[in-house]
Amino acid sequence: MNKHIKHALIAFGLSAVSLASQAQVAVIMGPSAAPITxxxxxxxxxxxxFDLKPVDLPEASPLREQFYKKATDRDQSQIKATWxxxxxxxxxxxxxxxxxxxxxxxxxISDPKAIGYIDKAAVDGSVKVVFSLD
Structure with a gap:
């Protein structure tokens, strides 16, 4: 196999693995909530x-890091310093x-002012997706 084609296939494979490891993040609230920007x-x-009450996943959660990067354009250390x-x-x-x-x-579900984020795959009818970070 041509050396260049082999390198291209390896690069494509690594990109596909990277994309697969990126979960789709759903920002959720209670069922009666309106979408947000x-x-x-x-x-x-x-x-x-402070209109809403944010809830977070643990610092070790890869979804948390992904959420903050996509939602705020900041990394974990910047978020920690801000708070x-x-x-x-x-x-x-x-x-x-x-x-x-x-x-x-x-x-x-228990607090109409609470807002959180989860993997889109975990969303069910008990909550409403008010924003998606794909």
Whole structure:
């Protein structure tokens, strides 16, 4: 097989694996919630707006890292610094950290102001997708 074709196939294969490992992130709220914009979402998760109560997945969750990168264009260390500053100055409370998608769904169902994110594959009829980060 031609050396260039072989390298192209390897590169394509690695790209496909990378894309497969990227989950689709669904931003969810209770069933009666209205859709939101990316700016509104970023403002909630960056502590610029306190209209909604953000809930988070654990720091070790790959979905959390993907969510923040897509929703706020920031990485985990920048998010941590942002919330440390907000909490230190008394301007707000950091998002509540929940252990998994089931806990996030339970939180948004029980509080109409709660907003969270989960893998799109975990969405069911109990919650409403208010924004998608593909």
């Amino acid at each position: 990316k700016d509104q979402l970023a403002n909630v998760y960056l502590g610029r707006s 440390s500053r907000i909490v230190f100055t008394g301007k707000g409370q950091a998002p509540i950290i929940l252990q998994d998608a089931a806990a996030v769904k339970k939180a948004v």
